[in-house]
Amino acid sequence: METKKKSLIPRGALLKAWFIWETFPQTCYNYERMMGQVCAHMFSAIIGFLYRDNPSKRKEVMKREIEFFNVHIEFGACILGMAIALEEQKALGEDIPGEFITNLKTSLMGPLAGMGDTIWQGVVIPILLAVCIDLTRSGSGNVWGAVIYAVVIVAAAYALSYWNFMFGYKAGSEAIMDFLEKGILNKLIKGASIMGCMVMGGLIVNYVNATCGLKIVSSTSTYNVQESFLDAVCPSILPLGVTLLVFYLLNKRRWSSIKVIGLIILIGIVGGATGILTY
Numbered sequence: 001m002e003t004k005k006k007s008l009i010p011r012g013a014l015l016k017a018w019f020i021w022e023t024f025p026q027t028c029y030n031y032e033r034m035m036g037q038v039c040a041h042m043f044s045a046i047i048g049f050l051y052r053d054n055p056s057k058r059k060e061v062m063k064r065e066i067e068f069f070n071v072h073i074e075f076g077a078c079i080l081g082m083a084i085a086l087e088e089q090k091a092l093g094e095d096i097p098g099e100f101i102t103n104l105k106t107s108l109m110g111p112l113a114g115m116g117d118t119i120w121q122g123v124v125i126p127i128l129l130a131v132c133i134d135l136t137r138s139g140s141g142n143v144w145g146a147v148i149y150a151v152v153i154v155a156a157a158y159a160l161s162y163w164n165f166m167f168g169y170k171a172g173s174e175a176i177m178d179f180l181e182k183g184i185l186n187k188l189i190k191g192a193s194i195m196g197c198m199v200m201g202g203l204i205v206n207y208v209n210a211t212c213g214l215k216i217v218s219s220t221s222t223y224n225v226q227e228s229f230l231d232a233v234c235p236s237i238l239p240l241g242v243t244l245l246v247f248y249l250l251n252k253r254r255w256s257s258i259k260v261i262g263l264i265i266l267i268g269i270v271g272g273a274t275g276i277l278t279y
Contacts, residue, residue, distance in 0.1 A: 008050055009050070018162060033068050033069070035069045036068050043087075064098050070113065074116060074160045074164065132146065204239050208242055213276060
């Protein structure tokens with residue numbers, strides 16, 4: 001006989017969490033955490049039901065959920081639903097490491113961001129705009145095209161986001177219970193960790209730029225340090241080094257993000273003035 005899954009979060013709180021995610025995803029957008037702050041804002045609607053009388057556990061969850069996160073809003077809503085389901089099962093006493101939740105979010109945000117941007121921004125929005133613009137231009141002073149576009153795109157966004165969010169919550173909760181019963185959670189944790197590292201590696205290559213401008217000129221040739229040495233040893237080794245330095249300063253030395261940004265600006269100015277760094 002199948003036992004009914006325990007639940008700590010009432011449906012009203014779950015709906016409030018989804019509404020916060022869909023309505024305020026970029027109100028606190030920044031390059032340090034991207035959408036991390038809206039994740040924490042979303043969890044503020046349900047954290048009291050997970051750890052009502054345990055402030056230290058509430059802080060632990062909120063610190064975990066405010067970490068860097070970036071995804072397509074509607075397509076990535078399922079990730080947040082899964083994160084809530086995992087946090088709920090963890091609060092119920094299941095052996096789910098916090099790192100697993102973080103790695104799962106990190107590993108899924110890249111693929112779903114690419115899928116969402118391609119389908120939503122590259123297909124749905126252009127087609128709907130083309131139809132509505134043509135409708136608006138069909139008559140003098142016809143505003144119905146703009147009205148229809150605004151209503152349809154907002155309704156479609158909220159509907160898709162709601163379905164994805166609830167799907168992630170239900171599927172994540174059921175899946176994690178199944179994984180726990182079969183004893184394969186450790187394999188999933190390892191896989192999610194590897195995938196998370198791969199995604200972060202891709203982000204480093206695409207978003208961190210650092211190029212050495214040093215050249216050794218002789219009478220017969222010019223030796224480019226970046227192309228002939230650094231790229232030959234390890235492509236993108238300087239962006240990797242910058243990322244590791246920032247990670248060390250933030251996590252080991254406990255520097256604030258303002259101090260790290262100031263140091264990066266100083267390095268950029270000195271490196272650009274001396275020619276050590278270039279575009």
